[in-house]
Amino acid sequence: MIIDPHQVTVETGSSYPEIFESAVAGRIKQRLGNAAGLKNFGVNLTRLAPGSRSALRHWHSHQDEFIYVLQGAITLVTGEGEQVLRAGMAAGFPAGTEDGHHLINRSDTDVAYLEVGDRTAQDRVSYPDNDLVAVQTELGWKFSHRDGAPYL
Amino acid sequence: MIIDPHQVTVETGSSYPEIFESAVAGRIKQRLGNAAGLKNFGVNLTRLAPGSRSALRHWHSHQDEFIYVLQGAITLVTGEGEQVLRAGMAAGFPAGTEDGHHLINRSDTDVAYLEVGDRTAQDRVSYPDNDLVAVQTELGWKFSHRDGAPYL
Numbered sequence: 001m002i003i004d005p006h007q008v009t010v011e012t013g014s015s016y017p018e019i020f021e022s023a024v025a026g027r028i029k030q031r032l033g034n035a036a037g038l039k040n041f042g043v044n045l046t047r048l049a050p051g052s053r054s055a056l057r058h059w060h061s062h063q064d065e066f067i068y069v070l071q072g073a074i075t076l077v078t079g080e081g082e083q084v085l086r087a088g089m090a091a092g093f094p095a096g097t098e099d100g101h102h103l104i105n106r107s108d109t110d111v112a113y114l115e116v117g118d119r120t121a122q123d124r125v126s127y128p129d130n131d132l133v134a135v136q137t138e139l140g141w142k143f144s145h146r147d148g149a150p151y152l
Numbered sequence: 153m154i155i156d157p158h159q160v161t162v163e164t165g166s167s168y169p170e171i172f173e174s175a176v177a178g179r180i181k182q183r184l185g186n187a188a189g190l191k192n193f194g195v196n197l198t199r200l201a202p203g204s205r206s207a208l209r210h211w212h213s214h215q216d217e218f219i220y221v222l223q224g225a226i227t228l229v230t231g232e233g234e235q236v237l238r239a240g241m242a243a244g245f246p247a248g249t250e251d252g253h254h255l256i257n258r259s260d261t262d263v264a265y266l267e268v269g270d271r272t273a274q275d276r277v278s279y280p281d282n283d284l285v286a287v288q289t290e291l292g293w294k295f296s297h298r299d300g301a302p303y304l
Contacts, residue, residue: 001243001244001245001246002228002235002237002241002242002243003241003242003243003244004241004242005240005241005242032218032220032242032244033216033218033244035244036218036242036243036244036245036246037244037246037249038216038218038244038246039216039246039247040193040215040216040247040270040272041192041193041216041218041268041270043218043220043242043244043268063192064185064190064191064192064193066184066185066188066190066193066195068184068195068266070222076154083154085154088157089154089155089156089157090154090155090156090157090184090188090195091153091154091155091188092153092155092184092185092187092188092189092190092195093153093188094153094188094189094190094191095191095192097189114220114266116193116195116268118192118193118270120192
């Protein structure tokens, strides 16, 4: 099935608990893989306004992640510091590598990238900078404090 | 792990039986996902010279496929005919959809695209135009005639 991104719904916001919602203000996503009927992995076309972030810094226990920069200069933040990725560059984050990462647009123009992630079961997401854990359930991501207490 | 495609090995050829090798002459691939250590899915940066094809026309039983056009105009061939995809357009091929597909560069300049595929086990690839079947094994793709006889 052919997908013209101009025809795909643009999503804002996130499924984070409300106190973390502001972390991804300025981020928009278009779920191209879902639009094509794919189930084994997702491919999103994501845009970040200046100052915006891809996500809270995080890493996955079971799911691989990959990004490819389409437009602009994007700053990748990991436990080791910051590096700038320009259009045509990529990055991969293997499952189980305990190095939280996210992307920040520190430039003054919009940036765009493709992000790919599989849907391997029993995934758990760790957030080294926040009192937050996510586990994958059949109903979607379930967030809690690190001690397991739910966000209310 | 950051991946600069300029540093990733460029691969030619294929794992097809020898009589089908010419089908993908003019195709080069760079395995960006593998270079980043990913295992659950592959992401290749693929380029087709004028007249070249992505693959024999095929479909997968268990694995999803996705492509995103980075450069040029690429002709998608399916059982329903041909459609041209330009840079910024995408296509997805859900597992189990019995519609053989491939890409052909019918233009006079090189084209480039990202291709994503997962590695779900027990995959079987069907080739509607050829006496060929592929099944996934731990050692890679095993090709045979449709009646199961091996290619020698």
